[in-house]
Amino acid sequence: MTSAQDKSQADGPLVLSIDAMGGDRGPAAIVAGLALFARKHRDVRILLHGPEADLRPMVDRHRGLAAQCDIRNATGVVSMQDKPSHVMRNGQDTSMWSTLDSVRNGEATVAVSCGNTGALMLLSMVRLRKLPGVNRPAIAVLWPSRNPQGFNVMLDVGADIRADAEDLLKYAMMGASYARNALALTRPRVGLLNVGTEEHKGRAELKAAHEMITAHAEAGGFEFVGFCEGGDIPGSRCDVIVTDGFTGNIALKTGEGTASLIGALLREAFAYSPLSRLASLLALTSLKRLQARIDPRRKNGGVFLGLNGTVVKSHGAADATGVAAAVELAYDLALTGFGDRLAARIASAASSVEAAAEPQDPQSRKDGTNS
């Protein structure tokens, strides 16, 4: 199949499309992150979307950046408060819209934005369209884990609050594909998140998904370990954790909140007495090593899976280091041809799934490109 990715990759250097607006720290932080990335990858072309009058001086401040970077003027900005449906109807002039359209029209391989997640997902669905065979796209994140690769993939962390058995099967395939490309695992182990590992446990759609994923693991190129529990998300039992976007979003934020509480308590513990302050000075290297290992900025970026084109959603509060990590992730995915590989995997699997599955709602299943 021919996709936007093929076109851009065939035409010359790798091109990334970056939304300069929508981050909590403003465009200067995003441009600074971009400059950090660009310094390491002088052969990559960047399309930067936002108000040119504001962006031009920011880009010029970073040596060499202007030479690899085209600014695409877009004066509208999607704010965190904007309702996704409003952006979809009235956002044609926004930097987010323009960023996605560069991928849509084949100019760039991957889009990156720090903006409003709901608006970015809806716009991505409308402008890039869903892959044939995918009913609900998902957001995947990399989660620090006990596995040798240091991270597990979890999806969906909030693209949609619902997921039926067939969606969960697609998440398993997309997550496995992402793990192969982002974590270099040849045969990822996939687990389906539940409240126990016994097969009789959990909600009806989970039991149905368990059967479907078992049947398609071979075709999907992954190993299915069955049900897993919350403790396995940072664990070593599987590499990919599949769940609906409601549960995944709450698990993600619970994990972040717990890590952040422990960090705060650790600082408190070390500030307690003169002796503990001295100890903390000596322990600084060790603590920094720990921090680097679980620093969410190191692997910043949720990836939207299931679209014609790859979109990386950076954390809204990301600083320059975080933005650079998100752009680096986008670069890695563009380099491995991830978008095409995923599309091919879903396409080849979709036929077998559609033959075998019994869709609960045949109308909405017939053409995955319509929502």
Added chain:
Amino acid sequence: MTSAQDKSQADGPLVLSIDAMGGDRGPAAIVAGLALFARKHRDVRILLHGPEADLRPMVDRHRGLAAQCDIRNATGVVSMQDKPSHVMRNGQDTSMWSTLDSVRNGEATVAVSCGNTGALMLLSMVRLRKLPGVNRPAIAVLWPSRNPQGFNVMLDVGADIRADAEDLLKYAMMGASYARNALALTRPRVGLLNVGTEEHKGRAELKAAHEMITAHAEAGGFEFVGFCEGGDIPGSRCDVIVTDGFTGNIALKTGEGTASLIGALLREAFAYSPLSRLASLLALTSLKRLQARIDPRRKNGGVFLGLNGTVVKSHGAADATGVAAAVELAYDLALTGFGDRLAARIASAASSVEAAAEPQDPQSRKDGTNS
């Protein structure tokens, strides 16, 4: 209203009913934990349930314990593998059954067990019955948090994988009651777990629950802060987090898994080099202070809420320290008359709720004591 608690409290010393069996470390660890507790509370009577021939020498090993402790011979043991329905039909001779029946017949105020959670919950529902007005009992835990009291209450963490709007309202009331008694908060702030804090977000039952909880916060003696997110579970925005047992169980295990991963990485970081090992020696006090703060053994025990009688579920893997903490929690709840207070609160609220609410399934709602 008259309840089992009233009877036992009126008759003399406080009596706790303890299941000696079902813990991962065997009855010796449970008896050792009991001895730790008993040493601090010489006036409390203990009913210890299990095979007398095994338990007698264990009890005799701890000075003074035999004098406060009656052994109730029960030769059957509920294992972690036993299906709850099997235990319900065939478990009359088990220590778990005997432990609950001491609360049922008014001999003891609170029951404690380390055993199989599913079996303990089902047996508790069958032997103690649900409180009038409660359709689904819940399991509540204390979660380390940024609040001054050091812990938040979260429920349900796994009694039932479903919860409708009315169940969530009852969880809010029961959780607030638990926070008043276990955390000494006069007017707990209750949050309803969702994927965003905006009122239009989330599943239909959450929007309905939002309305119902808003309407009954005054009667329930709590402040309703509206929707909260996963990050608020260890946070300071609310004291009580209400969710269904599927989401709550996954959040709980994700939080535990994250904390445990960070602990492992911290040990790794400090074992890295001779200098870091030296630093860790100096930092030992600080690290122990941190560990004490988040040690799950310190607040070990999920509490079953919504039954005629209080049941504390200790972690299956609890050691003597963990068991002692669970028994201490049971003691605190018995001392404050928590069971009666909760029952009275639910009874007074139930009438107003039933008048105002529109049950989705009137048949199953008419009598909350039937499942």
